[in-house]
Amino acid sequence: MDVFTAISERRSVRAYQGTEVDEEKINQIIEAGRLAPSAANRQEWKFIVVRNHETRQKLASAANNQGFLGEAPVVIVCCAMESKVIMPCGQLAYTVDLSIATAYMILAAYELDLGTCWIGAFKEEEVKKVLDIPNHIRVVSLFPVGYPAQNPAGRPRKSREQILCFEKYV
Numbered sequence: 001m002d003v004f005t006a007i008s009e010r011r012s013v014r015a016y017q018g019t020e021v022d023e024e025k026i027n028q029i030i031e032a033g034r035l036a037p038s039a040a041n042r043q044e045w046k047f048i049v050v051r052n053h054e055t056r057q058k059l060a061s062a063a064n065n066q067g068f069l070g071e072a073p074v075v076i077v078c079c080a081m082e083s084k085v086i087m088p089c090g091q092l093a094y095t096v097d098l099s100i101a102t103a104y105m106i107l108a109a110y111e112l113d114l115g116t117c118w119i120g121a122f123k124e125e126e127v128k129k130v131l132d133i134p135n136h137i138r139v140v141s142l143f144p145v146g147y148p149a150q151n152p153a154g155r156p157r158k159s160r161e162q163i164l165c166f167e168k169y170v
Contacts, residue, residue, distance in 0.1 A: 006107045011154065013115025016072040016146035025112045026074060029145065032108035033078070036101035039093035044082040045101060048131055050075040055130060059142065062126035063119050072115075072144030077131060078102050080138040098140035106143060115148035 030047055038044065050056055051074055059077070060070035069075060078101060080094035087093050106116045119142045127139045 001111045003107065006110050010107065010110040011115075011152040012117040013144075013146075013148045013150075013152060014066075014068040014117055015149040016068065016115065016144065017149050018073070019147045020073050021114065021145055021147070025109075025114065026145070028112060029076070029105045029108045029114075032104040033101040036097075036104040038097040038100070039085065039087050042082065042085070042093065042097070044080060044085075044094065045098055046079045046081060046137070047101075047105075048077040048079065048133075050077065050131070058130045059122075059127060062130060063122040063142070066119065066121070068117070069119060069142075069144050072146035074145040075142055076105065076145060077127065077142040078105075078140050079133060080140055083136070083138045094138055095140060102141045102143065109145055113147070114145050116143045116145055118143050 026049055030049070033045070033047055034043075050059065053070075056072070056075050057070040059075055060067055063069050078098045080098050083092070083094050085093040087096070102118060106118060109116045122139070122142060124139045127133070127142065128135070128137070133139065
């Protein structure tokens with residue numbers, strides 16, 4: 001599958017089959033995150049793979065009771081090891097770095113016929129408590145991974161004219 005196909009066909013999946021995900025597929029997903037670019041190539045991240053049913057249920061609760069998070073056989077939690085570095089453009093490096101890594105992993109999962117759903121709506125302190133994450137570490141994103149139980153339709157996207165400018169902002 002080429003990357004443009006993955007980008008255009010991937011959907012956020014909120015219903016999963018009970019089928020376990022092979023370790024090799026999880027390793028490929030993590031490898032995609034490991035290879036993602038980061039500010040100054042710092043790679044200040046850790047990825048936590050959660051398979052335990054009870055722990056996944058606790059994460060679903062911490063994610064505003066998004067039950068589908070606990071239904072998926074795997075949840076990947078993306079953590080920033082360093083939260084103080086600011087890029088010259090003024091952005092916090094960790095949010096950009098982990099967003100790129102998460103996107104790479106989600107696209108890799110899609111190529112492997114797995115569904116995912118980027119979760120940004122969660123209570124960080126609760127997630128940290130569930131997974132024994134130290135206070136100085138930031139949780140940026142988490143996402144369920146599993147075989148989709150349904151194939152969601154695409155959602156509307158703005159037109160190119162609404163999002164594109166040339167030479168200056170208009």
